[in-house]
Amino acid sequence: MSETARANILARLRAAPRQMVPDRPDWTPPTYGEGRLARFRAMLEAVHGEIHEVTTEDWAERISVLLADRGATRVMVPPGMTLPDGLVAVPYDQPVEELKAVLVQGVEAGITWAKAAIADTGTLVLWPDADEPRLLSLLPPIHVVLLRLGSLVDNLAQVMAEQTWAAGMPTNALLISGPSKTADIEQTLAYGVHGPKELIVLVLTDA
Amino acid sequence: MPSSGRPDTVYYFGTCLVDLFYPEAGLAGMELLKRAGIRVVFPADQSCCGQPARNSGYFDEARAVALRQIKAFPQPWPIVVPSGSCAGMMKTHYPDLFEGRPEHEEAKAFASRVFELTDFLVNVVNIRLTDKGQPLTVTWHGSCHSMREMGVVDQPKALLRQLANVTLVENGREKECCGFGGTFAVRQPEISAAMVADKVTALEDTKAARVISGDCGCLMNITGAMGKKGSPMGGQHIAQFLLERVDG
Amino acid sequence: MGDFTSRAPAALNDPTLRANFRRAMDGLMSKRAAQFADKDAWESLRAQGAAAKARVVARLPELLEQLEANLTQNGIVVHWAETTAQANAIVLDILQKAGAKTVIKGKSMVSEEMELNHHLEAHGIRAVESDLGEYIIQLAGEAPSHIVMPCIHKNKAEIASLFEKNIAGLGYTEDVDALTAAARAALRGQFASADAGISGVNFAVAETGTLVLVENEGNGRLSTTLPPLHIAVMGIEKLAEKLDDLPALLSLLPRSATGQAITTYVNMISRPRQPGEKDGPKAVHVVLLDSGRSRVYADAQLQDTLRCIRCGACMNHCPVYSRVGGHTYKFVYPGPIGKILTPQLEGLDCAGDQPHASTLCNACVEVCPVKIPIADILVRLRAESVNSTGSGAVKGAGSMRKRLESLVWKGWAAMYGVPMLYRLGSWGLTRLGNWLPDSLPMLKRWTSVRTRPRFAAKTLHELARDKGYDHE
Numbered sequence A: 001m002s003e004t005a006r007a008n009i010l011a012r013l014r015a016a017p018r019q020m021v022p023d024r025p026d027w028t029p030p031t032y033g034e035g036r037l038a039r040f041r042a043m044l045e046a047v048h049g050e051i052h053e054v055t056t057e058d059w060a061e062r063i064s065v066l067l068a069d070r071g072a073t074r075v076m077v078p079p080g081m082t083l084p085d086g087l088v089a090v091p092y093d094q095p096v097e098e099l100k101a102v103l104v105q106g107v108e109a110g111i112t113w114a115k116a117a118i119a120d121t122g123t124l125v126l127w128p129d130a131d132e133p134r135l136l137s138l139l140p141p142i143h144v145v146l147l148r149l150g151s152l153v154d155n156l157a158q159v160m161a162e163q164t165w166a167a168g169m170p171t172n173a174l175l176i177s178g179p180s181k182t183a184d185i186e187q188t189l190a191y192g193v194h195g196p197k198e199l200i201v202l203v204l205t206d207a
Numbered sequence B: 001m002p003s004s005g006r007p008d009t010v011y012y013f014g015t016c017l018v019d020l021f022y023p024e025a026g027l028a029g030m031e032l033l034k035r036a037g038i039r040v041v042f043p044a045d046q047s048c049c050g051q052p053a054r055n056s057g058y059f060d061e062a063r064a065v066a067l068r069q070i071k072a073f074p075q076p077w078p079i080v081v082p083s084g085s086c087a088g089m090m091k092t093h094y095p096d097l098f099e100g101r102p103e104h105e106e107a108k109a110f111a112s113r114v115f116e117l118t119d120f121l122v123n124v125v126n127i128r129l130t131d132k133g134q135p136l137t138v139t140w141h142g143s144c145h146s147m148r149e150m151g152v153v154d155q156p157k158a159l160l161r162q163l164a165n166v167t168l169v170e171n172g173r174e175k176e177c178c179g180f181g182g183t184f185a186v187r188q189p190e191i192s193a194a195m196v197a198d199k200v201t202a203l204e205d206t207k208a209a210r211v212i213s214g215d216c217g218c219l220m221n222i223t224g225a226m227g228k229k230g231s232p233m234g235g236q237h238i239a240q241f242l243l244e245r246v247d248g
Numbered sequence C: 001m002g003d004f005t006s007r008a009p010a011a012l013n014d015p016t017l018r019a020n021f022r023r024a025m026d027g028l029m030s031k032r033a034a035q036f037a038d039k040d041a042w043e044s045l046r047a048q049g050a051a052a053k054a055r056v057v058a059r060l061p062e063l064l065e066q067l068e069a070n071l072t073q074n075g076i077v078v079h080w081a082e083t084t085a086q087a088n089a090i091v092l093d094i095l096q097k098a099g100a101k102t103v104i105k106g107k108s109m110v111s112e113e114m115e116l117n118h119h120l121e122a123h124g125i126r127a128v129e130s131d132l133g134e135y136i137i138q139l140a141g142e143a144p145s146h147i148v149m150p151c152i153h154k155n156k157a158e159i160a161s162l163f164e165k166n167i168a169g170l171g172y173t174e175d176v177d178a179l180t181a182a183a184r185a186a187l188r189g190q191f192a193s194a195d196a197g198i199s200g201v202n203f204a205v206a207e208t209g210t211l212v213l214v215e216n217e218g219n220g221r222l223s224t225t226l227p228p229l230h231i232a233v234m235g236i237e238k239l240a241e242k243l244d245d246l247p248a249l250l251s252l253l254p255r256s257a258t259g260q261a262i263t264t265y266v267n268m269i270s271r272p273r274q275p276g277e278k279d280g281p282k283a284v285h286v287v288l289l290d291s292g293r294s295r296v297y298a299d300a301q302l303q304d305t306l307r308c309i310r311c312g313a314c315m316n317h318c319p320v321y322s323r324v325g326g327h328t329y330k331f332v333y334p335g336p337i338g339k340i341l342t343p344q345l346e347g348l349d350c351a352g353d354q355p356h357a358s359t360l361c362n363a364c365v366e367v368c369p370v371k372i373p374i375a376d377i378l379v380r381l382r383a384e385s386v387n388s389t390g391s392g393a394v395k396g397a398g399s400m401r402k403r404l405e406s407l408v409w410k411g412w413a414a415m416y417g418v419p420m421l422y423r424l425g426s427w428g429l430t431r432l433g434n435w436l437p438d439s440l441p442m443l444k445r446w447t448s449v450r451t452r453p454r455f456a457a458k459t460l461h462e463l464a465r466d467k468g469y470d471h472e
């Protein structure tokens, strides 16, 4: 069925009058120069994200303070990540099938690294992988993201070009801008509808 | 018209609605041009831009009428139109209508000469108005086609602001369609009625004495609805209003 | 059910519905306007978006093949469906082979086109909508009234009652956070236990074989990540040529739709779960649906319709849509895009009156991020509906042709196209027109809410001559 359908559809499309293929006009996405971090912060805060400047030395301590404030103790982390006392690190070290119950109900926060971030829209770029699976940034009610300041760029076009995305996309690439939200009820914003209710970004200013 | 200056002579395309229902508004536009020192020629063979047929999907009929207009304005003079909607038809849709036909070049050349009246008064004539009227508050209704096909948004307001004794108040739904839409008003009478009711409310909310517009289709709809509900507000074509003000 | 025109009054006379739409549309318009306050930036971004989609349209068959090849190479299974029935059969077959009993769905207008939920239910598979808006209307047993915000026609109070009735243990509350939390709780278990996830696609990138999905809630990510099987359904036009096209398109779509700089999530899927990866579906399928699109494609003018990125801006700005709401259109796609798409997909014999339900005010054209000439296509479809072009490009062409009407236009063309006749006719109308009886149907409709226009005593032609204007 699908084979015939394919042939018929393509035949109909090929029989149609062809329009000229227009050129892509010039377009320069916005850049922010020295104001890059400020833009990132403003945009992220505008979508209800929280942002803190930390260092490679003190980020773990900051996480424990921030999570303690929220009464969160069980934290899902990439395998190998250790957390200060007071927090229980639950490694995402098995396939989701084994971990479903824990992921869905059993942790209060999840921690991932960001591959990059985009100042223009206050966006984090994640390429989930074996160590930091896709659901780690989605199921726990609080998502904590570690971002190296050096990986903050101006816009999406730039990150795609610098990291040569077209040469090979991962299984899943994500752009995350703020916590999960909805405005389906009378255009009133509500957070945490299916994904995290809070997004906390720690910018490692020395990295 | 190039910025090289104003022409000595212009054509005037009155439009069918003005011709039959609002000739005074049409005449006022001609008078404003004449007083600015421009010779105004009104070709006797003109009738309608053809928009009603085109918008109803009767392209052959629209072309027949359009072609007649093109022939009626043979000289290379600007064609000034006291309606953004009819001007939009001539400027943007004549070329489309004749695409792939022998008359295409002629239609394009014609289209390039078409001006909406207020745009012409502001940008070509650079008119200066002296207000001799009593203090009055008005609000502006821009027609959809004048705004979106002719790019006429600020020009009429600039003219109204030249009038020392006239206060222009903006209304909350200035860019929303009044619900006229030619045959739409009678093909979708209920929706059109809802639209014009909202429009009248937004205009009345300004407490202005009059709504001024550059399109008689909108005015027929809006003032008709005002009249029916017994609104204290009235409406007027901008050409007629301007002339009234400078005459005092 | 009747036609559009006869359905309209019910919506127009429903003050709650009118208020719900008015409030929502006013809010959406002002949010979008704030995003595009810089006119030059808007124009250049829009030119980029329009070119990106125009390129897709111009190269559609090649790009579909390229997409298919890249998806296949990435391990995603590609299916083609000419009709919604075929697409439903394909989806059902995949689900049955996987032994799936429950499906969790992300928002997808193509699945609405397919009426997929009904089809699955009829075969014993339960499909649960997980987008909050879709969930609400699924509970209400309704169809979406907007392509981006499906339950925009409902207010808080209506949703509160609906939840009170349907969610055990939840009393009546209008607190939006509480309502949202209740939906989250109700759906969490569904996600965990679903055998498959079904989603739509916003852009399928031919260059890399990547499915791009945008959303705010996270339900789309859940539907495409948690269950072991993911099926994406998409129209054959929802492509992007290259990743490089995404920055402009991903900027235009949310800003036009809801006035957001970007959606919370942009989810780019290129493969099923790979060895060593710990989550994600083990199988991913894509169903490419034609369902009339290749027919739209067959006409050089009409094919511009296929640029649409389904942002909904045209309906948000439509003075007709904002007064009659989405359900009056009856078909899946309401508003201006619906008025041009529905008659082409379903035929002018089914929806031929929809192109007429417009004042051609061009508000939609002004905001469309990919510059679809919606008004020109509306007029073209009007012409097709009376078969005046003879192109036969659209199913049901000529179905609205009435002999009297075409005669009237012939007469009109004669009167306005022959100066002598026009002079006679206009002279007559100004002298006698005001005696036309009020009972004429056109006049009656006009005067239901307006005074009757009066013909002037003399035409402008006459006045201009009287005043001595050159009358050559």
Ligand code: SF4
Binding pocket: C307, C308, C309, C310, C311, C312, C313, C314, C315, C336, C337, C364, C367, C368, C369, C370, C371, C372
């Ligand atoms: S037609 Fe244009 S404005 Fe309307 S939904 Fe499609 S892309 Fe958006």
